[in-house]
Amino acid sequence: MTSEDVLAVFKEAGALLEGHFILSSGRRSPVFLQKALVFSRPDLSEKLCKALAEKLTASFGKIDVVAGPAVGGIIPGYELARHLGARAIFAERVDGQLQFRRGFSIAAGERVLIAEDIVTTGLSFRETVEALAKLPGEVVGGACIIDRSGGRADVGCKLISLAQVNFPDYAPDDLPPELQKLEAIKPGSRGLA
Numbered sequence: 740m741t742s743e744d745v746l747a748v749f750k751e752a753g754a755l756l757e758g759h760f761i762l763s764s765g766r767r768s769p770v771f772l773q774k775a776l777v778f779s780r781p782d783l784s785e786k787l788c789k790a791l792a793e794k795l796t797a798s799f800g801k802i803d804v805v806a807g808p809a810v811g812g813i814i815p816g817y818e819l820a821r822h823l824g825a826r827a828i829f830a831e832r833v834d835g836q837l838q839f840r841r842g843f844s845i846a847a848g849e850r851v852l853i854a855e856d857i858v859t860t861g862l863s864f865r866e867t868v869e870a871l872a873k874l875p876g877e878v879v880g881g882a883c884i885i886d887r888s889g890g891r892a893d894v895g896c897k898l899i900s901l902a903q904v905n906f907p908d909y910a911p912d913d914l915p916p917e918l919q920k921l922e923a924i925k926p927g928s929r930g931l932a
C-alpha cells in the first residue's frame with residue numbers, strides 16, 4: 740500500500756480530522772488522525788496490518804512478541820501479531836509511566852517488535868523501548884501504521900511504517916493565526932486520570 744492508499748483508508752473511516760488538536764507531546768496541529776475510528780472497523784484494521792506485517796517479515800524475520808503502548812497501540816499490536824504468528828502484549832500508564840501489567844511476560848531470547856498506531860515525535864515509542872528494557876527479550880525493531888514525522892522521529896530502534904506523512908505541528912506558544920482562532924481539543928489518553 741502507498742501512503743496515499745493508507746490515508747484513503749483513514750478518510751473512508753472518517754478519521755482524517757481538521758481543526759485544532761493538542762497532540763500527546765503537547766504540540767498542536769490542524770490535522771488529527773483519529774485511528775480509533777479506523778480500528779473500530781475490523782476489515783480496515785486487517786487490511787492495514789496485513790500489509791504492514793508483510794513489510795515487517797521482510798525486514799525483521801521471525802517475531803515472537805508484539806508489544807504496543809495503550810491505548811492506541813493495543814489493536815494494531817494484536818492485529819499485527821495475528822498476521823505475524825506472534826503473541827500480543829501491551830503497556831499501560833501507571834502514574835504516567837508505561838508498565839507491562841496483567842501477567843504479561845517475555846522469555847529470555849524472545850524477539851520483540853514494538854507496535855504503534857501513529858508516531859509524531861517518537862516520545863511514546865521511546866517510552867515503550869524504556870519499559871521493555873526492564874524485561875527479558877530482544878527488541879528487534881518497531882512498526883507503526885502512520886509516521887507523521889516523515890521518517891525524522893528518533894524512536895530508539897529501527898522503525899518500519901506503512902505510511903509516512905508530513906502534517907504540520909507547532910509549539911503551543913508559536914501557533915499560526917488560523918489555529919489561534921480555534922478552540923483546541925485533546926483526543927488522546929496521555930495525562931487523563
Ligand SMILES: O=P(O)(O)OC[C@H]1O[C@H](OP(=O)(O)OP(=O)(O)O)[C@H](O)[C@@H]1O
Binds near residue numbers: 763764811860929
Ligand atoms: O510520537 P508521539 O509524539 O509520542 O505521538 C504519538 C502517540 O500519541 C498517541 O497516543 P496518546 O498518548 O495521544 O494516547 P492514545 O494512545 O490513547 O491515543 C498515539 O497513539 C501515539 O502513542
Ligand SMILES: O=C(O)c1cc(=O)[nH]c(=O)[nH]1
Binds near residue numbers: 857858859
Ligand atoms: O501526536 C499525536 O498525539 C497523535 C497524532 C495523530 O494524528 N493521531 C493520534 O492519535 N495521535
Ligand SMILES: [Mg+2]
Binds near residue numbers: 809812
Ligand atoms: Mg498512543
